[in-house]
Amino acid sequence: MKVVFFVWVLLLTMMATQGHAALKTLGKGDRLTFDPSGFPAQFRPNWEIMKVKCIKCHTMERTVVSITTGVAPISGQPFDRSATRAYGVKMMRKPDSNMNKQEVKACVDLMNWMLTEASK
């Protein structure tokens, strides 16, 4: 009985992990983007900013690849929390990016959450 109970707990834990970890994407190639349906409510406004601002100069595919693989595709550098901050600052300071500090912070916070999810 104990064994059956243990197996049930294990199965439930695995199912719960799978459901939570899935950082879903939509589309392919240049149209590859994140599926926001699984985003927590507090990050929905962040996504509204990110989905507009982060495709001004490049496709969302670049961001998806960086987060899901943990490697920035252009530089080959690890794409971790310090990288999200560095890229955020870079975009904020890029004259033609049209991003202010609040928008950058929103994107960095969301990307950090995505990194956590992607690593599960």
Add this chain to the structure above:
Amino acid sequence: MRNMRKLLLAATAMLVFWSYAGTAHAIPAFSRQHKVECTTCHTIYPELNEYGEAFLKNSYVYTHTKMQVEKPAPPVILGGGGDPALLEKLKTQTPESAASKEGGGPGGKNEGLWLAAIPEQLPLSATATLNASYNKDAPNNGEFDFSTRAFVLQAGGNFREKFGFFAKYTLYSEGVYNPSSGNTLASNANVPKNNGAELNELFLTWRHPLDTPLNIKIGRFRPKLSLWKSSNKISVSSFATQAYTVGNSPFTIDSPQDGLELNAVVAKRLFMAAGVVDRNGQKNKEGYGHLSFKIGGADFLGNEPMIDLDSDSIWDYLSIMVAAYGYSGRNANIVGGVGENFNDYYRLGVDLEMLYQKFRLRASGVKGRDSNPFFSSARSYINSLAVSTEAEYMFDTNVIAAMRYEYLFDQTYVSERHVYAPYLAYSPLQNIRLVLEYRYEDYVTPTIADNKVANVGLSFSF
């Protein structure tokens, strides 16, 4: 109707010449190699942004990848004798770099090319410049000129991040660009004659030999003097400080020279360069030095500044670069391969660049002295001074407007003038640039007529 026609002519006309000396240094070969857009390194090409500056200063290497390359690889045991499993193990233990990720590394598509340090893609690109100018008072009766100014091949990149290289070869160029008069007559033939092919730059840089911060550059290059190379601009005409000559001496601070240069980024925000120049047949060596420092913004290695995302500071967007430099040289009138009537000269300069969000300010001043710039047997020295300032604003990703003011003086007094040059640049695609520029050259000497020239410059790279 006549005025309308003139206006139309002027507007169309302004399809400018490129100051052919200032053709692009931005090359699509880098885009192809690193799979990035032009705006990674440029505002509107070929003007560099601060990441382009970092890329240039580090001999065409993405500096962020270097940190990764420098990570010590786990020790491996060689001598596998063709064991495929061991080969795979060795590949996985090799430190990664951008190059390897792009197929040049052991884990990439072509291991042989990577081992031979040969770029997977031929790093070649080309830039064409088509110009037009309108000058109502042009001395050659050519009020309006179209011209195909130049077609230039470029190559650049790095060999496994150990060596950087760059070459610029002018396949075709027409006439000589003179901002005072617009395009000069090149030929009466239907197809203007080529000036002749020219190797403008060809150099190799050994990066960080023996793990020192030094870079050793050798070949034909533009000595590091000003903060900006003459190609690092959007306008049609060059900055006066970089382009002005004295008497018959062809020297400018951005002339390509045959030489050897040592340079280094020290403490991330200090850049130093020093070099010697010794052209073929030259008796005395020439020397130069450069020192620049950056406050705020990304450092010279391209690292972002530490910015607090929760509070505001003026340094969030502000960066200031200052530089001082000097050059001492000697040239002469060459007769039968022998120099005579030598001209000893020097230039001292200071530069300032300030960047705040979409606004960029550049200021530059150069003071010089030539002992005999007319190569005359009766020597007489000439002091010279040039000042350039430019305020630039980026309205959108592909639209930049700027206003330039310049002052030139030399003791002949025939060329002392104030120059006012507003321009507008538009880049419909990142590899195409269209510039509309107006230059008003106000000569101080009343007997010299002022120049009013409209230029249109079109260039594209591929």
